Amino acid sequence: MNLRLLLFITFTLIQTQAFAQARIQGKVLDEKGLPLPGANVQLKGSFDGATSEQDGTYQFETSLTGEQVLIFKFLGFKTQELTISLDQNALKIQPIRLIEEITDMNAVTISAGAMEASDASKSVILKPLDIVTTPSAMGDIMGAFQTLPGTSTVGNDGRLFVRGGDASEVGIYIDGMRVGNAYGTTTGNVPTRTRFNPNLFKGTFFSTGGYSAEYGQALSSALALNTKDLSVRSQGDLSVMSIGGGYSHTLANEKQSITASANYFNLGPYQGLIKQEIDFDSAPHGWDMELAAQKKVGENGLLKVMARTESGGMSLWQPLPGTENKVLVDLKNDYTYAQANWRTALKNDWIVFAGISYSKNFDNLAYDSLIIERKSELAHFKGTATKDFSDRLSAKFGAEHFIHPYAEKLVKEGWERDFDDHETYLFTEWDYYLNKDLVFRGGLRAGTSTVSEEKWLDPRFSVAYQLSDKGQLSFAAGSFHQLPVENFRVLNTDLENSESNHLILNYLFSKEGFTFRAETFYKSYDQLVTFEGLPDSPEGLKNDGSGYAKGIDFFFRDRETFKNTDYWITYSFVDSKRSFNQYKTEVQPSFAPKHNLSVVVKHFIVPLNSQIGASFSYNDGYSYTDPNLDNTEMNAKTKSFQNLSLSWSYLPKPNLIIHLACTNVLGRDNVFGYTFSPKTNTEGVFASIPQGQVAPRFLFLGIFLTLSKDKTANNLNNL
Known part of the structure; x- marks a missing residue:
């Protein structure tokens, strides 16, 4: 009976459980x-x-x-x-x-007009190490970027020219702060370099157009250099070079680091051994001192301070076309740059940034008996706040103010002219991810100038769509304004902004070891400055010019096909016409060759602890006006520019690097234009002098020794 009851109860419970x-x-x-x-x-x-x-x-x-x-x-x-x-x-x-979670690793990125050189970006084009190991660059940041799409090599200048624009159309920033006079002052046909050491920077953002609303006062490009955060170790770096030497010392711990450096260069001994095409009375020379410090502030904050001072000069005999006479040109330059910036992450996903920078450039130029002094200063105050409202929506808000005094003085005559401009800007930019494959970016930038008494508003828009796991399509459009260069504004303070509108369509394919990039663009120019007379004595300056630039760029990089070999190939086609400066008609500018080709190859020889490199640059020549032909402007073109450069880097010890490089190995006689006599000679011909290279080749030898506790660090740790 008990057994039957137990079975009944068990069966009932099972049934109840089943029904439950x-x-x-x-x-x-x-x-x-x-x-x-x-x-x-x-x-x-x-x-x-x-x-x-x-x-x-x-x-x-x-x-x-x-x-x-x-x-x-x-x-x-x-x-x-x-x-x-x-x-x-x-x-x-x-x-x-389910809604897809969007992260930096899986989301599409806007690549139209944007190229990054960093170790963090998944869409990286170059890394910091590439900048110093590109043979033709000779360690110059701009030299490395001249191998990228959209740029033109102007060998007797050295600055960055982008998509039919001159070098003044490129805005240069360090940690978001505008740098005044970022290039060393030069004269004649002596090319210049950027003032800053590439070892300072952890990454670079280079835009060929359509860039962020955060940046302004540049018609063609924004180049943003980002300095290192905390240094990883304490070490000293000694450099002995064929043109000078220097020493840098870093002290670092987990919370702070500081690097101090001093350098000296003098091309006199080098030029005494190798003949120069330019008659130097005093070879280019100079010194610099630099300080960079970083400190963690609070839980999420980082404070950076940087200061640089330098002095240099040169003098040379400049020939006059059609005569045997020469004029002595003497240049002395003093430069100072300092900045401090602070960035931190706050609660509720806010990131704030505050920065201040100051640059001062002083030139003393003597041209025969004429002595000119130029002083330019730029103070920049900036604050931004960035908010991630979600993984799909983020926004940046910012304000900045510039104080920009400039003065020119004829010393003997006692004549002086100047201006003191105050510029204020407000900007905002919003990113919205519809999903991980589609992102929209919209921005506005508003500005005012006290000197020109002008206000302006620049709308900008970008969109990117992921076509596949490896390929994406991007489009960018926007309006950009830029006040005229200082030597024009000081002559006519009523000059207003020049304007450019950009349209860019980009395709990017990227996978491990391979990058392919194709981009087509169109730029319009309005309100360009025109004048009567010659560039060194302009009259009647006004905003009366216009023009356009259009073309297509290709970039391919391969690090997989050939063992221990890395190479990239760049081709750019630029069709640019503009009426500007002294030109009455729309002409192809001398700084904008139509066809530009660059090839860079690096091969690592592991058993020899060596890297050999080669770079080749080509363009189809520079336009110029030959008065002996007809009255047409820009009626002639130089022969093509060609430059083959080679380099060899050797590590005999972990802390020792020997680097040897030579530009224009084949000794091609590259000509960038001609200077003509203002009058005909007895034969009715306008005599001319070619604007060529300083020397057929430039040879560089550098020995870099690093001193550290473990004796395994080297100069590459700074990159």
Whole structure:
């Protein structure tokens, strides 16, 4: 009897349990309504759940009752919760759409007009190490970027020329702060260099147009240099070079670091050994001292301070076309730059930045008996706040103010002219990810100038779409303003902004070891400055010029096909015409060759601890006006520019680097234009002098020794 009762009770309980089981079923989809197989569906606080099938459906049973929470999880998507009531035997859930989680690693990035050189970006084009190991660059940042698409090599200048624009159309920034007079002052046909050592920077953002609303006062390009955060170790770096030497010392710990350096160069001994095409009375020479410090502030803050001072000069005999006479040109330059910036992350996903910078440039130029002094200063105050409202929406807000005094003085005559401009800007930029494959960016930049008494507003827009795992398409458009260069503004303070409108379409394919980039663009120019007379004595300056630039760029980099070999190939076609300066008609500028080709190859010889490199640059020549032909402007063109450079880097010890490089190995006689006599000679011909290279070749030898506790660090640790 007891056994029968026990069996009855057990059977009853089993039946009750069976009837208490509730079946839950439904479907998991993505944002586009497509099935999401493999999603985890589970009741919160229990082990009851299931995994979605290939068609996104799921079903499972549970003995739980009452109000419960159903959790939906899938890697790469946001977790979603749904409150349900288990008061029935079967419950059919409406299809759940999971929202994809967007991160820096899986989201599309806007690449139209944008090229990054860093170790962090997934769309990186060059790394910092590439800058110093490009043979033709000779360690100059601009020399390395001249191998990238959209740029033109102007060998007797050395600055960066981008897509039909002159060098003044490129804005240069360090940690977001504008740098005044970023290039060393030069004269004649002696090319200049950037003043700053590439070892300072952890990465570079180079834009060929359509750039962020954060940057302004540049018609063609923004080049943003980002300094290192905390240095990784304490070390000393000694350099002995064929043109001079220097020493840098770094002290570092987990919370702060400081680097101080001093350098001296003098091309006199070098030029005494190798004949120069230019008759130097005093070879280019100079010294510099630099300080860079970083300190962690609070839990998330970082303070950076940087200061640089330098002095240099040169003098040379400049020939006059059509005569045997020469004029002595003597240049002395003093330069100072300092900045401090602070960045921190606050609560609620706010990131704030505050910075201040100051640059001062002083030139003393003697041209025969004429002595000119030029002083330019630029103070920059800036603050930004960035907010991630979600993983799909972020915004940046910013304000900045510039104080820009400039003065010119004829010393003997006692004549002086100057201006003191105050410029104020407000800007904002918003990024919205519709999904990980599609992002929109919109920005506005407003500005005012006290000297020109002008106000302006620049709208900018970009969009990028991921075509596949490796390929994406980007488009950018925007309006850009730039006040005229200082030597024009000081003559006519009523000059207003020049304007350019950009349209850029870009395709980028990137996978491990390979990068391919194609970009087509169109730029319009309005309100360009024109004048009567010659550039060194302009009259009647006004905003009366216009023009355009259009073309296409290609870039291919391969680090996989050939063992221990890295190479990239760049081709740019630029069709540019503009009426500007002294030109009455729209002409092809001398600084904008139509066809530009660059090839860089680096091969690592592991057994010899060596890297050999080669770079080749080509363009189809520079336009110029030959008065002996006809009255047409820009009626002639030089022969093509060609430059083959080679380099060899050798590490005999872990802390010792020997670097040897030679530009224009084949000794090609590159000509960049001609200077003509203002009058004809007895034969009715305008005599001319070619504007050529300083020397057929330039040879550089550098020995870099690093001193550290473990004796394994070298100068490459700074990159």
